[in-house]
Amino acid sequence: MIKQPIYLFFCLLLGGCAAVKDHTSKKTIEGIRGYIFEQQGSAMPLKGKTSSKGVAISTIIYVFEPTQINQVEGLNGPICSKVNTRLLDSATSDREGNYFMALKPGKYTLLVKYESGYFVPFFSGMNELAIIQIQPNRVSDLDIIVNAKASY
Numbered sequence: 001m002i003k004q005p006i007y008l009f010f011c012l013l014l015g016g017c018a019a020v021k022d023h024t025s026k027k028t029i030e031g032i033r034g035y036i037f038e039q040q041g042s043a044m045p046l047k048g049k050t051s052s053k054g055v056a057i058s059t060i061i062y063v064f065e066p067t068q069i070n071q072v073e074g075l076n077g078p079i080c081s082k083v084n085t086r087l088l089d090s091a092t093s094d095r096e097g098n099y100f101m102a103l104k105p106g107k108y109t110l111l112v113k114y115e116s117g118y119f120v121p122f123f124s125g126m127n128e129l130a131i132i133q134i135q136p137n138r139v140s141d142l143d144i145i146v147n148a149k150a151s152y
Contacts, residue, residue: 034142035097056097060113063089067109
């Protein structure tokens, strides 16, 4: 008869510890995630047809200190050959183009490896290249379409 109360006591004790562990182990993740696609050839949207984002690609995503146009070399359209700011992190997208990077809150430049250089996904105001802003306690979504070989 004593065995059942002792068993119940240990179950409650262990269950209570597990609940505390789960509650205290939650950690906020900040960063950026999305998909990378490549468009080639005619990408002109046609009336009555949905436009395609392209084909998912596996490539490297680079995060640099905020970078301005005058801090890169060989800029030709959306491609540059060298970046003269500090590389902070990188990640590789999978076969489906999916990527994720945990980043501290702040301002960064995000570039994509393309052939022998870097693809600039967009140009921000004030002559800045692909500036992203990571907010506290938030994962931002950004899909990137590499369209260096697409025509419109």
